[in-house]
Amino acid sequence: MQLEGKTAIVTGGASGFGEGIARAFASAGAQVMVADIDGDGAKTIARDIGGTAFEVDVSNGASVQALADQALKTFDQLDILVNNAGITHLPQALEDVTEEDFDRVLAVNAKSVYLTARSLVPHFKERQTGAILNVASTAGVSPRPRLNWYNASKGWMITATKAMAVELAPHGVRVNAINPVAGETPLLKSFMGVDTPETRAKFLSTIPLGRFSTPQDMGAAATFLCSDAAAMITGVAMEVDGGRCI
Ligand SMILES: NC(=O)c1ccc[n+]([C@@H]2O[C@H](COP(=O)([O-])OP(=O)(O)OC[C@H]3O[C@@H](n4cnc5c(N)ncnc54)[C@H](O)[C@@H]3O)[C@@H](O)[C@H]2O)c1
Numbered sequence: 247m248q249l250e251g252k253t254a255i256v257t258g259g260a261s262g263f264g265e266g267i268a269r270a271f272a273s274a275g276a277q278v279m280v281a282d283i284d285g286d287g288a289k290t291i292a293r294d295i296g297g298t299a300f301e302v303d304v305s306n307g308a309s310v311q312a313l314a315d316q317a318l319k320t321f322d323q324l325d326i327l328v329n330n331a332g333i334t335h336l337p338q339a340l341e342d343v344t345e346e347d348f349d350r351v352l353a354v355n356a357k358s359v360y361l362t363a364r365s366l367v368p369h370f371k372e373r374q375t376g377a378i379l380n381v382a383s384t385a386g387v388s389p390r391p392r393l394n395w396y397n398a399s400k401g402w403m404i405t406a407t408k409a410m411a412v413e414l415a416p417h418g419v420r421v422n423a424i425n426p427v428a429g430e431t432p433l434l435k436s437f438m439g440v441d442t443p444e445t446r447a448k449f450l451s452t453i454p455l456g457r458f459s460t461p462q463d464m465g466a467a468a469t470f471l472c473s474d475a476a477a478m479i480t481g482v483a484m485e486v487d488g489g490r491c492i
Pocket residue numbers: 257258259260261262263264281282283284287302303304305330331332333354381382383384385425426427428429430431432433434437
């Protein structure tokens with residue numbers, strides 16, 4: 247029960263890695279708020295893990311403030327914030343990505359980290375404790391072609407993690423990231439473009455451990471980094487990637 251007595255928000259918690267993190271946190275003893283733009287999906291997972299649900303658009307400042315207000319009302323205090331919600335544009339030449347898709351990817355993947363920080367860092371500072379985890383990607387370290395602006399959004403997230411870690415350390419707040427490799431979630435098809443045995447084999451050939459990552463893999467890494475066992479760890483962007491970035 248590594249997270250016994252702790253409270254957490256997991257954005258994008260209705261599906262994929264976020265769901266895996268929410269489930270792992272609950273199993274480790276945390277009270278979890280599953281926050282997702284898919285309100286019904288969030289409710290389903292929350293019901294399953296004995297947590298609470300909140301419908302939020304992480305790219306919208308007013309919506310994120312409402313999430314923060316509700317979390318503090320529900321829990322009184324917050325220990326853990328996981329910025330996991332993320333999207334991609336489809337694989338294509340970098341100059342062909344529409345301005346609308348570019349803006350949406352940056353708003354959901356990058357601006358959201360600013361918005362949740364704006365709403366919740368004052369609370370963490372007041373308590374002089376807190377753990378923030380950003381779900382970035384191996385894409386931010388070792389980018390694949392044709393996912394250019396998604397890759398760049400994850401690179402932004404990794405730099406934001408380090409910058410936040412160094413600024414918030416004097417306030418007792420730790421900030422880390424995990425970099426998942428391609429994983430078995432609904433988003434995988436969008437990365438591959440087409441889900442065929444050939445594209446799967448191409449992606450798998452770059453992962454030394456020979457399999458896609460899973461929501462359980464992310465749940466385990468996130469639980470460790472957000473627990474007191476990681477009390478001396480801040481500013482890392484930890485690959486959870488079966489060796490892909492070696
Ligand atoms: N699946 C992979 O291969 C992979 C690899 C590396 C990194 N990641 C990252 O992991 C994170 C989770 O991805 P996933 O694969 O679990 O995807 P997913 O599509 O299964 O889940 C993403 C969740 O985020 C929610 N969401 C989307 N936009 C939102 C918004 N504006 N506000 C609130 N919620 C929103 C969706 O409703 C969904 O429940 C993302 O940040 C993604 O970039 C995924």
